[in-house]
Amino acid sequence: MPALEKRLVALRLTLDQLSSELDRLDYLISIAMAAHQRVDESLRRPEFEIAGCASRLWVRVTAREGLLHIDCDSDSVILRGLAIMVSEVYEGLTPWEAREVFADPLQGLELAEDLNDLRRESLHKVMARIRNTP
Amino acid sequence: MPDLKAIRERFPFLRTCNTVYLDSAATAQKPDVVMDAMSAFYTGNYASVHRGVYDISLLATQRYEKARAATARFINAVSPAEIVFTQGATAALNLLAWSLSAGMNQHSNVVVTELEHHANYLPWKAMCKKTGASLRVAKVGEDGFLTADAVTSQMDSHTAVVCVTAASNVLGCVPAIGEITACAHACGALTVIDGAQLVAHHSVDVQALDCDFFCFSAHKLYGPTGIGVLYGKLEQLQMLEPWQLGGGMVDSVGSFEEEDVWQPVPLRFEAGTPPIAEAIGFHAALDFLGEYGMDKIAAMEEELTQYALLETSRIPHVRIIGREHVTVPVFSLSTEGLSSYDLAALLNAYGIAVRCGSHCAQPLMTRLGCMDTLRVSLGVYSTINDVDNFCTRLESIINKYGRHRCAGS
Numbered sequence: 274m275p276a277l278e279k280r281l282v283a284l285r286l287t288l289d290q291l292s293s294e295l296d297r298l299d300y301l302i303s304i305a306m307a308a309h310q311r312v313d314e315s316l317r318r319p320e321f322e323i324a325g326c327a328s329r330l331w332v333r334v335t336a337r338e339g340l341l342h343i344d345c346d347s348d349s350v351i352l353r354g355l356a357i358m359v360s361e362v363y364e365g366l367t368p369w370e371a372r373e374v375f376a377d378p379l380q381g382l383e384l385a386e387d388l389n390d391l392r393r394e395s396l397h398k399v400m401a402r403i404r405n406t407p
Numbered sequence: 408m409p410d411l412k413a414i415r416e417r418f419p420f421l422r423t424c425n426t427v428y429l430d431s432a433a434t435a436q437k438p439d440v441v442m443d444a445m446s447a448f449y450t451g452n453y454a455s456v457h458r459g460v461y462d463i464s465l466l467a468t469q470r471y472e473k474a475r476a477a478t479a480r481f482i483n484a485v486s487p488a489e490i491v492f493t494q495g496a497t498a499a500l501n502l503l504a505w506s507l508s509a510g511m512n513q514h515s516n517v518v519v520t521e522l523e524h525h526a527n528y529l530p531w532k533a534m535c536k537k538t539g540a541s542l543r544v545a546k547v548g549e550d551g552f553l554t555a556d557a558v559t560s561q562m563d564s565h566t567a568v569v570c571v572t573a574a575s576n577v578l579g580c581v582p583a584i585g586e587i588t589a590c591a592h593a594c595g596a597l598t599v600i601d602g603a604q605l606v607a608h609h610s611v612d613v614q615a616l617d618c619d620f621f622c623f624s625a626h627k628l629y630g631p632t633g634i635g636v637l638y639g640k641l642e643q644l645q646m647l648e649p650w651q652l653g654g655g656m657v658d659s660v661g662s663f664e665e666e667d668v669w670q671p672v673p674l675r676f677e678a679g680t681p682p683i684a685e686a687i688g689f690h691a692a693l694d695f696l697g698e699y700g701m702d703k704i705a706a707m708e709e710e711l712t713q714y715a716l717l718e719t720s721r722i723p724h725v726r727i728i729g730r731e732h733v734t735v736p737v738f739s740l741s742t743e744g745l746s747s748y749d750l751a752a753l754l755n756a757y758g759i760a761v762r763c764g765s766h767c768a769q770p771l772m773t774r775l776g777c778m779d780t781l782r783v784s785l786g787v788y789s790t791i792n793d794v795d796n797f798c799t800r801l802e803s804i805i806n807k808y809g810r811h812r813c814a815g816s
Contacts, residue, residue: 295756349746
């Protein structure tokens with residue numbers, strides 16, 4: 274199984290074990306807290322902001338030595354956890370490989386049902402930004 | 408005091424669902440009499456109004472017009488003719504902004520406030536852009552409170568319209584509408600009052616307020632969605648051009664060169680088939696409130712609001728915005744480390760429904776220097792248990808997840 278598909282399967286297996294909404298939120302918050310504790314002011318700039326998100330969300334995608342590196346931050350710790358979780362699917366891929374990720378990592382997950390349309394749309398914008406990085 | 412347990416029994420949602428519902432400012436739950444009235448109409452004698460000559464149409468017309476009369480009594484309008492049924496408060500405000508634009512020019516100005524819901528801000532902004540009039544925005548204080556002076560100081564002899572909320576949908580504060588209205592009239596301006604957040608919690612007397620227009624939605628008043636009210640003094644409504652044209656609002660249609668003759672007020676503002684079942688459901692909601700009396704409901708809600716404010720303010724790291732000015736049972740809070748979305752999502756996981764975000768009041772949020780707040784709003788059915796559940800869960804969430812960013816963040 275290609276590494277990318279393994280990542281998606283692992284993500285689904287992890288989330289499938291979280292049976293309640295509270296468990297899922299707890300998991301997302303733990304991701305956010307583990308990722309970084311400090312506000313990265315260099316990330317909180319207009320060019321990195323995802324427009325239209327009710328909770329502010331910033332995503333910076335850089336390509337280093339041909340591989341994607343993604344930083345995320347948000348005023349919302351839950352949204353930050355979500356963005357980090359999604360971005361980890363793409364982390365370290367080449368831009369070409371990222372564009373080949375047609376699967377929506379959220380599709381069919383109970384987690385996606387916990388989100389309102391605005392948050393789902395924001396995450397789709399995060400994925401689009403990653404995929405569109407040259 | 409009304410029997411709260413008996414009131415709750417009348418709401419099917421509360422009988423069947425364990426959700427702690429603290430979002431009545433967005434929309435209120437419905438008592439069974441509202442659904443029963445609408446269902447009986449749809450199943451028993453459904454027909455359109457005003458133009459049918461057969462029995463069930465005549466009966467539908469009678470019931471629709473009775474709803475109008477009941478609405479007039481509810482806000483103490485002089486006559487049912489002063490009540491226009493619209494799609495909601497937003498539609499009523501848009502109707503006014505469109506119709507009043509006819510008399511505007513680059514010398515005119517419109518006064519709005521930072522406290523407004525977008526529904527009483529954007530239509531006026533658009534109207535000013537279209538006509539060249541100036542938009543003057545009265546500022547709130549640092550705690551979000553809007554003084555009468557802040558509004559009246561914006562008025563002059565060129566002020567055509569003054570648009571103010573009767574109660575903030577974010578902070579629950581109530582501006583001095585009577586004072587603002589008196590000053591507006593002294594300047595020769597019309598007053599438009601957004602009453603959406605006031606009518607469910609306090610008795611309203613439009614004659615005492617002396618406002619020219621007063622708008623609200625039925626669904627925040629325990630009635631159905633899809634219907635709202637534009638009250639206007641009869642002489643003011645008669646001056647307005649109808650904003651939607653079509654069936655039911657015209658008396659005679661002339662040739663292209665001839666003027667069309669509109670129906671009398673209020674029908675000239677109700678083009679198309681109106682929300683008949685909704686009006687009947689709304690009438691049932693007004694009767695429901697009338698059983699208890701708005702003054703008694705206000706007293707009961709006031710007591711619970713003060714309890715909620717006290718208990719919420721005891722939770723460490725919680726800041727209630729403009730607490731001392733909260734008058735209707737709506738208040739906003741923020742806390743360190745967690746956004747309002749985090750709080751609302753976590754509370755939802757415990758079965759507690761509250762609102763997060765900017766509450767369609769971005770000018771106010773900008774003024775307050777915050778992107779969003781967590782809003783708690785109570786209704787006639789809210790209980791001390793609801794408040795206690797909310798406070799207990801909020802405190803545990805803040806203890807567990809709050810202040811997660813380390814020093815230096």
